[in-house]
Amino acid sequence: MKSHANKLAVAVAACSLSLTSLSQAQQLEEVVVTAAKVEASIQDTPIAVSAFTxxxxxxxxxxxxxAMQFSVPNLNITKGNFTSQDIRIRGIGSGAVGTFGDTGVGIHVNGIYQVATRIFETQFLDTERVETLRGPQGTLYGRNTTGxxxxxITAKADPSEFSASLDGTVGNYGATQARFHVNxxxxxxxxxxxxxxxxxRDGFTENEFTGNDVDDRSLWSGRLSLTWDAGDDTQVNFMYSKFEEDDSRMRSQKQACNRDPDAILGCLPGNPTYNTANGGGIADSxxxxxxxxxTNVQGILAQAAQLGIGNPANLALGANAAAGxxxxxxxxLSDNNPDDRRVVNMxxxxTYKAEEEMFQLQISHDAGDLSFNWSTGFTDTFFSSTEDYEKGVATGNFQPTLDSLVDLGNATALSGGEYQALLCGLAGVPAAACGIPGQTDTDAxxxxxxxxxxxxxxxESVPGSGAALWAGNSALLGGYGAGIPVLMPDGTVINTSTQFGADESYGSNEGWSHEFRIQSNYDGNLNFLLGGMMLDYESRNRYVVRNAGLSLxxxxxxxxPAVFPAPxxxxxxxxxxxxxxxxxxxxTRRYELDAKAIFGELYWDVNQDLRLTFGARYSDETKKSKQRTIYVTFADLPPLDSVNNAYGFPEYDQDEFTWKFNATYNMGEDTLVYGTLSSSFKSGGVNPISVDDDLADPAAGGDPANLGFAPEFVDAFELGLKTTFMDGAAQFNGAFFYxxxxxxxxxKIVSVTSLNQNSDAEITGVEGEFRWAxxxxxxxxxxxxxxxxxxxEYDTVDTANPNARGTTEGVTSVNGxxxxxxxxxxxxxxxxxxxxxxxxxxxxxxxxxxQSLKGNQxxxxxxxxxxxxxxxxxxxAGMPLAMQTNYFxxxxxxxxxxxxxGTExxxxxxxxxxxxLMGEDWYAEVWVRNILDDDNITGGYLTSSVSSLFTNQFILEPRTYGLSIGMRF
Known part of the structure; x- marks a missing residue:
């Protein structure tokens, strides 16, 4: 904190010295937004909003x-563990993990709601502006906007003039970028x-194992827009966009673990370090x-051979057992996870692939006192991301044990009579009495x-075959001399003698969205906005883990075999x-979301300075899913169901009423104050732990409440100020919220799935934005x-710290x-x-x-x-030069x-x-991001106990710099 304070003091002092020697100020440029569904100056909009052209x-x-989080107060953005973004505004974001979970921050493109857009994976391209509205927007924007x-807002075609631009960028890490537009x-x-x-761009991360750089980028996007002024009062806008990516981008950049010497948890709680997990997971178990x-079977068969029971060749199996x-x-067996955040050992x-296509059509008509707007959009997305699940290179060699399994497969199984003779011999029962009804109970x-x-x-399973499930079954065990066959996510089969494998996060989504609005523009003091929306969304998603420890x-x-005859x-x-x-x-073979809403706002201009706004929205949502979880072959989740191939069909319905009251007062020509009381909600859902209400599932914990999660609600109060002063040279926008x-x-992840729960919270805060020319x-x-x-008030179990002491005392692991x-x-x-x-x-x-979470952040x-x-x-050289710097x-x-x-x-x-530097129709720019080359962590994901409780970390880009040159026509 001391070095940080010194940096801040130097920056402020430098600003003060510069400002005292400067003369006349100029007026700031006006920023226009559509935060309230109509174009207005940001200074006249009673919402906490930041906007960038x-x-x-x-x-x-x-x-x-x-990168927006560096310029917008109280905005935090990090990657998610399953190829998504976790966007939080004022502490409110995603929360729930799973098919039925929703984000608390609504994402819109040209005002059209997006459920699973990939638009944030690409670079901002030819945008008119990007707006960030902070706080619940439960009436005009509606669906799940608790945050x-x-x-x-993409740039629209303009019939009034021709324009074009072309720019290119080169930078470190072999970066090259090109952009263009033609109107x-x-x-x-x-x-x-x-x-x-x-x-x-080349990769930011070095892989020690291969010597390659990973986490690179290779992507492109394009957009076609048409604008038709169908009349003086009617405009039609069409937009089509396409995005593709194919590279080695990483979902998470690093894996943290405090190695557990007792091999119970795998990773211990505490300050995170870059170790490798030691046991604790289901694979090792x-x-x-x-x-x-x-060991036991080979030892017993060898012991039987010593007693003259079974094939004398089985005696050789004792050497395997004795040798361990x-x-x-x-x-x-040893830690080989590099401590450097930019170096991995995998x-x-x-691999990373993503695609998105988006079609939008918007029609607006001004009929004098009334204006009509209709928007419809279709978005189709796909992604597939594979990674080394353990982000490590296993040091334990399985081949000697696999070879011993081959030996067992080549051995001879005991017949039923030989097995009975062995039981009697081990128990000291005379051979004459062995197997005689009433004399010896061999089952006992x-x-x-x-x-x-x-x-x-x-x-032996079949009399006379000489083969049991393992002993004598060379057809099953004979091939393991070449290692364990593992089906990788890309469809290839590899043979490995170490814990080798990968995971895949996959999604294919499509959705239609429609919105219709009527807005009045009467001369009187009452006006209104009335609208309706409909969203029809479908997706298929899966998450796969394949490795040797699960395959064998x-x-x-x-x-x-009751459910799946073939394994x-x-x-x-x-x-x-x-x-x-x-x-x-x-x-999740199929997920369906059907959301409908009607909404409106009434505007009452009490006088020329005071406006009251009354808003309301009625929402109706239905969620349906067809889903299952398959775990190895014998741990199928949900409970086995041969009729539906282990699929369950959970459903969730909800309808809610949200409201808003706003009072806006113009204290003068350049000062606006507002107060807003509002409510918003984010719908609940069904937890993926069990689609058949299985309270015996370890994740359910015997509590019916854990089978689903409730909707969340936010009742918000906000008091804001927007003012322009110093003859238009300075602006300050501030807000207090509760x-x-x-x-x-x-x-949290319990057993092998996510468990979503509910608790209450309170959020209080202030924020401000200042500009001064x-x-x-x-x-x-x-x-x-x-x-x-x-x-x-909320008590729950921390899966990373089950005994609440940060140790393994009293903790036992059963298959993870x-x-x-x-x-x-x-x-x-x-x-x-x-x-x-x-x-x-x-x-x-x-x-x-x-453990109590009360008072936690x-x-x-x-x-x-x-x-x-x-x-x-x-x-x-007579040309304009603009130099800019920002510190966040x-x-x-x-x-x-x-x-x-461990979570800090x-x-x-x-x-x-x-x-x-700007010429008449060209520019040249030198730039550098992350000047101090910090490896900043934006988030982390604690995995399940069956995966040894490691934490995946998401890390921002290192220092990048380059040169950009562009032309404008």
Whole structure:
């Protein structure tokens, strides 16, 4: 904090010295927005809104949506773990994870609502402006805007004149970018506008294992716009856009873990470090189970041979058991995760593909006192992202154990009689009495000796075959000398003797959106806006994990054939009837969202200075899904259902009424104050843990409330000021806000799926935006935000810290699912399970101790943030020269609501600068982003206990710099 304060003091002092020597100021340029669905000056709009034209975006080096957070107060943007963006305004964002979860920040393109747009993955291109509306917008914008709205408004074709531009950029990391636009009038009333861009860049991250750079970019986008002035009062606008990306972009840049020496949790809570997980997950647990069975079966067959029972050749199996090669070593025997945030060690390199097509048609007609607007849009998107799931190179060699399995497959299974003789021999029962009814109960002997559970693996399944499930089954085990076959997400099969694999996040989405509005423009003091909207959206999404640790158990352990007679389909791994089952797949085969609303606002001009606005919206939403989770072959979720191939069909319906009251008062020609009371909601849904209301699911915890999550509601109060002073040379816009946040949605991963829950919260904050054209040469900008976002009374289990002590005492892992059990402390005392702190009463298993979140800071919400910028305009060789710099800083924040040291993100800053020289019809610019080359973390994702509780981190770009040259026609 001290170095940060010094930086700030120097910056402020430099500004003060510069400003005292400057003379006459100039007026600021007016910014026009459509935040209230009509064009108006931002200074006359009673909403906290920030807006940037394309020129302003370029000048402030805001090349994509993520960079907007450096210039908009109380806006935070980070990547999500499953190829999405988590956008938060004033502490409100996504919250819920899963098919039924929605974002709290509405994303619009030209005012048309988008459910799953990829527009924020590309660069801003030929935009008229980008608007960020802060605070609930529950009437005009409606659907799920508890946090706010981001509206991207593309440049429209202009029939009045021809214009064109072309620019190119070269930079470090081999970056090249080209952009263009051509606006061509086709007649006095018809115009065509075409724009496009392409970007190529080398990777930001070095992969030690291959020596390659990953996390690169290769993308392009294009847009075609038509404008037809169909009459003096009617305009028709059509827009088509296309976006494609194909590169090695990473969903997350780094994986953090505090290595667990006890190999129970895998990763311990605490300050995050870049270690590798040690046990704790289901893969290591299942491999350990296979090793135990393998060791015991080979030892027993060798012991039987010593007793003269079975094939004498089985005696050789004892050497495997004695040498210990029958057990699998740990996955990561040593830590080889580099400490550098820009260096990884991965044996699988990422792939990233994304596409989007968007069609929009908008018709507006002015009929004098009434204006009519109709908008419709269709968006079709696709993405597929694969990554090394563990982001590491396993150091445990499985091949010796695999070779021992081959030996077992080449051995001879015991016959039923030989098995009975073995039981009797081990129990000391005379051979004459062995197997005689009434004399010897061999079933009881099997149970007593523990061999009954092993019998399927070593006793021939068909009399005379000499083959059991494992022993003598060379058809099953004979091929493992070449390693474990793993079906990769790209459809190829690899053979590996280490924990090798990858995951895939995939989505295919399409949606229609329609909105119709009528707005009055009467001369009297009453006017209105009335509208309706309809949204029809469908998607298919899946998340897949494939690796050796999941593949081998699926291949050689017994399966349940009641649902899927065949365990794996290599030709069509995502088949509904016969899917590939040697891994993990969460499959939402179909998700349907049908949303409708009617909305309106009434405007009453009480006098020439006071306007009252009354707004209301009625929303009706229906969500339906066809989904299932397949886990290895024997852990199918939801409960097995042979009729529907394990698919469930959850549904969710909701209708809500939201409202708004606003009073706006003009205190003078240049000062506006407003107060707003409003409500908004974000719909709830069904948790993916069980579509059949299975309270026995570990994630449900026996609580019916966990089967779904409730809608969240925000009742908001905002008091704002917008003022222009110093003869138009300075502006200050500020707001105070208070939210009563009810049933805030929050998520965590329990077992193998997301568990979304609800808790109350309160949010209080202030923010301000300041601009000052000190002279015709110098402009100063500054904004700040303060948010106090506190969670209310709420107790829940932290999966990363099940015993609430940050240790593994009393924690037991069963196939990667953690439970609290009695343990003996350092003093020799037995510590029982405290069921008063568990989610379930005895005798149910205790998955962890609840912890209070009361007073904790809402995740991904820094308390303070600010931006300071300077623009200096001068000349060079008689040509205009503009030099600009911005410094942004945000306070520490947390990646989860538990606010533990392991979830803390330290405060960080971002410093950018550029200088642009402008000729008559050309420009040249040098620029640098992230001058200090900081590796800033924007968010983190804690994975499940079955994956050893590692945390994926999302990291901003390093220092980049370059030269841009452009022409205007």
């Amino acid at each position: 394309q020129d302003q975006l370029d000048a402030q080096l805001i090349n994509d949506a993520s 706010g709205v981001i509206n991207v 061509s009038p086709l007649s006095d009333t018809l115009a065509l506008r075409i724009a496009g861009m392409s970007l190529e 299942l491999l350990a189970s296979i090793g135990t069975i393998n 090669v029958t057990n699998f070593p740990g996955t990561f 044996d699988y390199e990422p 002997l099997g149970a007593a000796t523990g061999l009954a559970a092993l019998a399927p693996f070593m006793v 158990p699926g291949q050689i352990l017994p399966i349940n 794996a389909n290599l030709a069509n791994p995502h088949d509904e009837v016969n899917p590939h089952m040697w891994g993990y797949e969460n499959d 939210y009563d946040y009810k049933d805030m949605q929050q998520s 000190a002279t015709e040469n110098l402009e100063l900008t500054a904004n700040f935000g303060w948010v106090n976002a506190e969670i209310g 699912v953690n439970f609290i059990t009695p343990y003996v402390d350092a003093s020799g005392n037995t510590v029982p399970v405290d069921y008063s702190r568990c989610d379930q009463p005895a005798p149910f298993p205790c998955a962890g101790y609840r 809402i995740a991904l919400t820094p308390e303070f943030n600010y931006n300071i910028g300077l623009i200096y305009r001068s000349e060079m 800083w945000q306070d520490k924040m947390y990646t989860t609501n538990f606010n533990t040291p 993100i330290e405060d960080w800053g971002m410093w950018n600068a550029n200088a642009r």
